[in-house]
Amino acid sequence: MNRPLEGLLVLEFCQFLAGPSAGLKLADLGARVIKIERPGSGDACRQLSIKNIFVEEDSLLFHTINRNKESYAADLKNPEDLAKLKQLIAKADIMTHNFRPGVMEKIGLDYQSVQLINPQLIYGVVTGYGKEGPWAGKPGQDLLVQSVSGLTYLSGSAIDGPVPFGLSVSDIMCGNHLAQGVMAALIKRAKTNKGVLVEVSLLESVLDVQFEVITTYLNDGGKLPNRSQAKGSAHAYLSAPYGMYETADGYLALAMGSLPEICQLIDCDITDLYTDTHSAFENRDLLIERLAETFKKQPSRLWLERLERHGIWCAEVLNYQSATALNNYEYLQIEQQLDLGNAKQIRTTVSPIRLDHEKLFAAKAAPKLGFDTAAINNEFDIN
Amino acid sequence: MRPLEDYLVIDFSQFLSGPSASLRLADFGARVIKIERLGVGDICRTLYTSDLIMNGESSVFHAINRNKESLEVDLKNEDDKKLVQELLKKADVMIHNFRPGVMERLGFDYNAVAVLNPKIIYGEISGYGTGGDWKGKPGQDLLLQSVTGLTSLTGNEDSGPVAMGLSVVDMLAGAHLAQGILACLYRKVVKNEGGFVQVSMMESAYDFQFETITTFMNDGGCLPQRSKKNNANAYLGAPYGIYQTENGYLSLAMGSIPVLGKLLGCAELLDYTDVMEAYSKRDEIKAILAKHLLTGSTAHWLSILEPADIWCADVLNWDTLMAHDGFKSLNMIQEVEMADGYQYQTTRCPIRIDGELLTSAKGSPKLGQDNTQIKEFINQNIIADA
Known part of the structure; x- marks a missing residue:
C-alpha cells in the first residue's frame, strides 16, 4: 500500500518512551526509522522490563515500542563514529533526540550544528520541562511530570489524596505531539526547502491534556478541582450520575444523562435530592451514593438492558480478559503478530490509524542492537 | 510562516475528539470552519462542566474551539447543502465524528465528498469502528475507558475501577486523527493525492495501553495487579508511587530500595537487597516507605534525595504549579x-x-458569526471560476 511517509529517513537518538513512540508512529505511516544506539547497551529501555518479561536479550517493553525500526550502533563520544553519523545525518529527513538540554551542544549535534551538515533536516527535540527555567535540568520522568502538573488531583475521589494516571500519559501524549509537529514540519519544509526545529516537552504535553479543565480554572476565579467524596466518581467537573457503580456482579459506567429519567428506569427515589438540573452539581456526591445503593441490588446485565433500551449512555466495566473477548475487539483487528525469526512470535497492537480503508499492519519486529549497522554503512557509502 | 498557512479545514465534528484535532490544525496555521447545526450548534456549547458559563457558553467549548470560524447551516436545506458542497470543493481537509451512517444520509460521506473534491483529506472518528456489532453505541469517553480495561490501571488494589479523570480517549483519538491527516497532507504535497483517514476511540484507547496490553497478550493473560497502596503503575515495583509526607506529598519513580533506605535513614529498607524484591515485595516496601515519609516534610526529603539524583518530585496543584518559575518560564x-x-x-x-x-489571539466563534463572510467568499469563488 501507498503509505504517506514512504521514502523519508528518520534517525532516532531517543530512548525510553516519549521519543520512540513518535518514531513508531512515523514508521507505521511509512517512514524508515533507524535507532541510533550506544554500542554495548543501546536504548536503556532494552533492559527496562515490566514484570521482568524479556524476549531473548531485550525487554518485551522495548519490543512493543520499537517494532518496525532498524538499529545502528554508534558511540557519540567516539570521533570516528561521530564522523559516520554526520554522513548519515546528511542523508536524513528527520532526526529526533531526548537528551537533557546541553548534551547535544557538547557533542556537536545540536540543531545549529547539524544545519551545516544538512540544511533541510527536520530536528525534533523532547525535553522534560522545556530547555529554560529552573526545571530544565530535572529528570523528565512521567510520574514526576504528572506530579508537578496538577494532573493527580483529577482522578479518584477526594479522600484518596493525589492519584496519578496508571499509565505514562505524559510520555505518550508528548510522543503524539512530536509526531504531529514533525509532520507539520514536513509540510512547512516542502514550501520553504529549509530545515525546521520542532520542540516538545512532557510538561507542556500533560498540560495540554488538561486544557479544558485548566481553561475552566483560569476563568472561574481559580477554583481547584473538587473531586467527589463518593467512590466511583469519574470526573471532578461533571455532575451526577457520571461515574462507575458497583452492581451485584461487577461494575457499570454511566456517562452524562438525565437523572430523573435514569432514576425512573432503575427505580431509585431521588426526589429529596433533585429539584432541577443544578441539583446534579450541588448534590453530586449524595446523588452518586444514592444511585450506588440501588445499583448494588441487581447484576450489571439487567441494568444495562433497562438503560440501553432507552438510549442512556452506559457500559459494563471490563477487564483485559473480558475486553479482549469482545467481538468488536476482533472486528477492529487490535492485534498483530511480530515474527522474531527462529519460529518465535510475539503479539502486540497495530497503529490506531486506518488509511484509505486499510489498517497499517507492520509485522517487522524490533531490531537487535546494531543489527543494521553494516548494511546501513554499505548502503549509504559511509566510511 | 506557519506550516499549514493557506490550508482550509471544514469541520463537522462536535464535543472533543474531532474538534481537538482541528484545534491543532488551526494552531499549525490552517483556517478552520466549524459547520454547525442551525439554532443549536456544536452540542459542546451547552455541555456545561463545573457549571461555568463564559459569555453564554460552556468553558469547555471555549477551550476547544478557539482559533476557528463558525458557519451555521441546515444540512437538510438544499441551499445550505449547496453552500457546504462549494466549501468542500475548496477545502484541503474535512473532519466529522458522527455515528456511522449519518454522513451517508446527509450526503457527505467519503465517497460523495471525493466526487466533489478528489484531492480532499477526509478524516472521521467513530467510537467503535464503522461496522461490527457495536457501531451504533455511543462513543463517549468514560464508556470507552470502561470497555477497554483502562479503569483497572489507576488507583489501588481495593479501589474498584478508577477512571482517568479527563476525557483522555477523546483526546487520543483527536491526536491520532490529526496525525493521519498531517501524514496525508504531506502525501498530497508530494503526490497530489487525496486520502481517507479513519480513527476509532476503541483503537485509540488500546494504542494508549500498548505497553500493558502487549504484556497481557504475552504473559499468559494475567490481569494487571495494582499495589495495595500508593499505586502509580500496576506493572512497576516499589517505590513507584506518591507518598504523603508531614506537610504534603512526594512522588518517587524508580530507585534502588537499599539506597533509598540509606538516604532516608530508614533501616528497615536496607534488607531488600535483591532487585527482584522491589516488585515481588512491593506492598510491604511501600508500606514501610509510606510510614517513614510521614515523619518529615516534602522539602526535607527532596533536599536529601535530589542531590543524590533520586528521581523524585513535589506534588503540586494548579495554584502551586502556576506560582512556580518552572511553569512561568513555559509561557503556557x-x-x-x-x-x-x-x-x-x-x-x-x-x-x-x-x-x-x-x-493565536482569536477566541471561539459565536454560532454562525462567520456566515456572511463565508457566503461572500464562496460567491466570489464561484464567479471567479465561471
Whole structure:
C-alpha cells in the first residue's frame, strides 16, 4: 500500500518512551526509522522490563515500542563514529533526540550544528520541562511530570489524596505531539526547502491534556478541582450520575444523562435530592451514593438492558480478559503478530490509524542492537 | 510562516475528539470552519462542566474551539447543502465524528465528498469502528475507558475501577486523527493525492495501553495487579508511587530500595537487597516507605534525595504549579478575544516550531458569526471560476 511517509529517513537518538513512540508512529505511516544506539547497551529501555518479561536479550517493553525500526550502533563520544553519523545525518529527513538540554551542544549535534551538515533536516527535540527555567535540568520522568502538573488531583475521589494516571500519559501524549509537529514540519519544509526545529516537552504535553479543565480554572476565579467524596466518581467537573457503580456482579459506567429519567428506569427515589438540573452539581456526591445503593441490588446485565433500551449512555466495566473477548475487539483487528525469526512470535497492537480503508499492519519486529549497522554503512557509502 | 498557512479545514465534528484535532490544525496555521447545526450548534456549547458559563457558553467549548470560524447551516436545506458542497470543493481537509451512517444520509460521506473534491483529506472518528456489532453505541469517553480495561490501571488494589479523570480517549483519538491527516497532507504535497483517514476511540484507547496490553497478550493473560497502596503503575515495583509526607506529598519513580533506605535513614529498607524484591515485595516496601515519609516534610526529603539524583518530585496543584518559575518560564497561558470583545485565558498549543510559540489571539466563534463572510467568499469563488 501507498503509505504517506514512504521514502523519508528518520534517525532516532531517543530512548525510553516519549521519543520512540513518535518514531513508531512515523514508521507505521511509512517512514524508515533507524535507532541510533550506544554500542554495548543501546536504548536503556532494552533492559527496562515490566514484570521482568524479556524476549531473548531485550525487554518485551522495548519490543512493543520499537517494532518496525532498524538499529545502528554508534558511540557519540567516539570521533570516528561521530564522523559516520554526520554522513548519515546528511542523508536524513528527520532526526529526533531526548537528551537533557546541553548534551547535544557538547557533542556537536545540536540543531545549529547539524544545519551545516544538512540544511533541510527536520530536528525534533523532547525535553522534560522545556530547555529554560529552573526545571530544565530535572529528570523528565512521567510520574514526576504528572506530579508537578496538577494532573493527580483529577482522578479518584477526594479522600484518596493525589492519584496519578496508571499509565505514562505524559510520555505518550508528548510522543503524539512530536509526531504531529514533525509532520507539520514536513509540510512547512516542502514550501520553504529549509530545515525546521520542532520542540516538545512532557510538561507542556500533560498540560495540554488538561486544557479544558485548566481553561475552566483560569476563568472561574481559580477554583481547584473538587473531586467527589463518593467512590466511583469519574470526573471532578461533571455532575451526577457520571461515574462507575458497583452492581451485584461487577461494575457499570454511566456517562452524562438525565437523572430523573435514569432514576425512573432503575427505580431509585431521588426526589429529596433533585429539584432541577443544578441539583446534579450541588448534590453530586449524595446523588452518586444514592444511585450506588440501588445499583448494588441487581447484576450489571439487567441494568444495562433497562438503560440501553432507552438510549442512556452506559457500559459494563471490563477487564483485559473480558475486553479482549469482545467481538468488536476482533472486528477492529487490535492485534498483530511480530515474527522474531527462529519460529518465535510475539503479539502486540497495530497503529490506531486506518488509511484509505486499510489498517497499517507492520509485522517487522524490533531490531537487535546494531543489527543494521553494516548494511546501513554499505548502503549509504559511509566510511 | 506557519506550516499549514493557506490550508482550509471544514469541520463537522462536535464535543472533543474531532474538534481537538482541528484545534491543532488551526494552531499549525490552517483556517478552520466549524459547520454547525442551525439554532443549536456544536452540542459542546451547552455541555456545561463545573457549571461555568463564559459569555453564554460552556468553558469547555471555549477551550476547544478557539482559533476557528463558525458557519451555521441546515444540512437538510438544499441551499445550505449547496453552500457546504462549494466549501468542500475548496477545502484541503474535512473532519466529522458522527455515528456511522449519518454522513451517508446527509450526503457527505467519503465517497460523495471525493466526487466533489478528489484531492480532499477526509478524516472521521467513530467510537467503535464503522461496522461490527457495536457501531451504533455511543462513543463517549468514560464508556470507552470502561470497555477497554483502562479503569483497572489507576488507583489501588481495593479501589474498584478508577477512571482517568479527563476525557483522555477523546483526546487520543483527536491526536491520532490529526496525525493521519498531517501524514496525508504531506502525501498530497508530494503526490497530489487525496486520502481517507479513519480513527476509532476503541483503537485509540488500546494504542494508549500498548505497553500493558502487549504484556497481557504475552504473559499468559494475567490481569494487571495494582499495589495495595500508593499505586502509580500496576506493572512497576516499589517505590513507584506518591507518598504523603508531614506537610504534603512526594512522588518517587524508580530507585534502588537499599539506597533509598540509606538516604532516608530508614533501616528497615536496607534488607531488600535483591532487585527482584522491589516488585515481588512491593506492598510491604511501600508500606514501610509510606510510614517513614510521614515523619518529615516534602522539602526535607527532596533536599536529601535530589542531590543524590533520586528521581523524585513535589506534588503540586494548579495554584502551586502556576506560582512556580518552572511553569512561568513555559509561557503556557495565552489570552484570546472573541469577535464581541469578550476575553479569556486558556492554554496554548504544546508544540514549538522554529522556536516560535504557536499562540493565536482569536477566541471561539459565536454560532454562525462567520456566515456572511463565508457566503461572500464562496460567491466570489464561484464567479471567479465561471
